[in-house]
Amino acid sequence: MEIKVLGTGCPKCKKLEQQVNDAVVEMGIEANIEKVEDIFKIMQYGVMRTPGLVINEKVVLSGRLPKSSELKEFLTN
Amino acid sequence: MKNYLYIILLPVWIVFYLNLAAIADFLVYDLIQLEPEKHLTESIWFFIYEVPKVMLLLVLIVFAVGVIRSWFSPEKTRKALEGKSLFAGNVMASGLGILTPFCSCSAIPLFLGFVEAGIPLGVTFSFLIAAPLINEVALILLAGLFGWKVAVIYVITGLSIAVFAGFILEKLKLQRYVAEWVFSVKSNQTGVIEETFNFNDRLNAGLESVKEIVGKIWIYVLVGIAVGAGAHGYVPEDYLASIMGEGNWYAVPLAILLGIPLYSNAAGIIPIVSVLMEKGVTLGTALAFMMSVIGLSLPEIIILKKVLKWQLITIFIVVVATGITLVGFLFNLINI
Numbered sequence: 001m002e003i004k005v006l007g008t009g010c011p012k013c014k015k016l017e018q019q020v021n022d023a024v025v026e027m028g029i030e031a032n033i034e035k036v037e038d039i040f041k042i043m044q045y046g047v048m049r050t051p052g053l054v055i056n057e058k059v060v061l062s063g064r065l066p067k068s069s070e071l072k073e074f075l076t077n
Numbered sequence: 078m079k080n081y082l083y084i085i086l087l088p089v090w091i092v093f094y095l096n097l098a099a100i101a102d103f104l105v106y107d108l109i110q111l112e113p114e115k116h117l118t119e120s121i122w123f124f125i126y127e128v129p130k131v132m133l134l135l136v137l138i139v140f141a142v143g144v145i146r147s148w149f150s151p152e153k154t155r156k157a158l159e160g161k162s163l164f165a166g167n168v169m170a171s172g173l174g175i176l177t178p179f180c181s182c183s184a185i186p187l188f189l190g191f192v193e194a195g196i197p198l199g200v201t202f203s204f205l206i207a208a209p210l211i212n213e214v215a216l217i218l219l220a221g222l223f224g225w226k227v228a229v230i231y232v233i234t235g236l237s238i239a240v241f242a243g244f245i246l247e248k249l250k251l252q253r254y255v256a257e258w259v260f261s262v263k264s265n266q267t268g269v270i271e272e273t274f275n276f277n278d279r280l281n282a283g284l285e286s287v288k289e290i291v292g293k294i295w296i297y298v299l300v301g302i303a304v305g306a307g308a309h310g311y312v313p314e315d316y317l318a319s320i321m322g323e324g325n326w327y328a329v330p331l332a333i334l335l336g337i338p339l340y341s342n343a344a345g346i347i348p349i350v351s352v353l354m355e356k357g358v359t360l361g362t363a364l365a366f367m368m369s370v371i372g373l374s375l376p377e378i379i380i381l382k383k384v385l386k387w388q389l390i391t392i393f394i395v396v397v398a399t400g401i402t403l404v405g406f407l408f409n410l411i412n413i
Contacts, residue, residue: 010182010183013182039189039383043193043262044263049186050186063151
């Protein structure tokens, strides 16, 4: 699974990265987590609000932090 | 939280709000039995009355704004602004700047997204000026400490600054001062899925924003009201009054200049505003200072530096600062 956390470095972006890391460990998923900080690349996903969460090149969330149940749902689908 | 709880909480809120003076009377005169008509008693009464009042208003308004904002998103705002004529676009962008959820850390992606959609630069600026400048927390604190008249004038003048500054910036034809790479951004506009909210989700969004905002700012509110209470019933000192008080035309521009490098959220700045006013600074000057701190901040300027050349940043600051100066003069002149 390819997971990308989009964010230029705002507190919520760091929090999301942490959340994703924890969830992946907890669920024992094989995943490649990448933090995308380049604004040019972030824009290519059409995200106007950071943080953004991209799973397998699909934007699943932007502009807020997910609830942990929500995040797990994203990671299982 | 369950839906019916909100329905129970509203009457509780109203009963409390309508009886705050009676509660404060009871606590101050009956329970602790302080002597009436003394400065200290008046100050304590003011504090005990104002803290729950401002807190109740904060919770209600932040909740309502949180719910209302769940209908808005930058994506929808962008769509609404596409192809709008200039002045109407500025007015709409300023209004949407208040209602669209926005954090200054997202200023760049938002700016790029707007430019890519062909929204005029001036309209984009109207949005970027209004979003931080007009803030629901500042509105409530101003209303609580200085009255609703001040709060309403703050919103109206803030909107006017955003509309006219954006309009002027567009008329100046400044496209050449935007970093070239901005125009080459290509994004996948269909990339972001619109989230669907049901009514429960919206109520939850309101609850979340109460937790987030009130959880962060309650301490500033306490300090602000404590300062206000300390000043309550006392004659202003003329400590700062000699440089920033009445009759000094340069007080307003000086306050704005001081405000630009300072950065604070709206709640953090209100205690400072009440201290300034206690020290004899006039309301117009204090408001100009507040608008300058929350509307023109160094971190936001540094963020915008990535997409704008320094010429444009300078013009942007000058135009907005001029708008705030006019508001400061206006307030000082009408002397509320």
